[in-house]
Amino acid sequence: MATVELSKENFDEVVGQEGMVLVDFWASWCGPCRQFAPVYEKASDKHEDIVFGKVDTEAQQELAGAFGISSIPTLMIVRDGVVLYAQPGALPEPALEELIGKARDVDMEEVRREVAEQQKQQEQQGS
Numbered sequence: 001m002a003t004v005e006l007s008k009e010n011f012d013e014v015v016g017q018e019g020m021v022l023v024d025f026w027a028s029w030c031g032p033c034r035q036f037a038p039v040y041e042k043a044s045d046k047h048e049d050i051v052f053g054k055v056d057t058e059a060q061q062e063l064a065g066a067f068g069i070s071s072i073p074t075l076m077i078v079r080d081g082v083v084l085y086a087q088p089g090a091l092p093e094p095a096l097e098e099l100i101g102k103a104r105d106v107d108m109e110e111v112r113r114e115v116a117e118q119q120k121q122q123e124q125q126g127s
Contacts, residue, residue, distance in 0.1 A: 006023065015078050020103060024036070039093045
């Protein structure tokens, strides 16, 4: 599967869907981004059930700013609309594959329970 170019117009629609979405925040002038690109593309071909998106931080400065992206490349993994991982750094292929495997193994029911509990605590502290 080819990667999807993400913008502020389509980001919420693509990333908010069911399933797993990987997002690569990158820029054309970034050496590590260029090194990571073929690894990311290869993974996108291998994992056809995952959406692989790319955000050009130069063209989408508002989107990069909304996520506090200050170092690129930054990889974000979102599953069922929940951010599971967001870290800067170009990953070698084995590390990316391991990360994808760990994201697949996450118990999303448990994550949703934890998120709901955190929201409940925040509401109680705010009142």
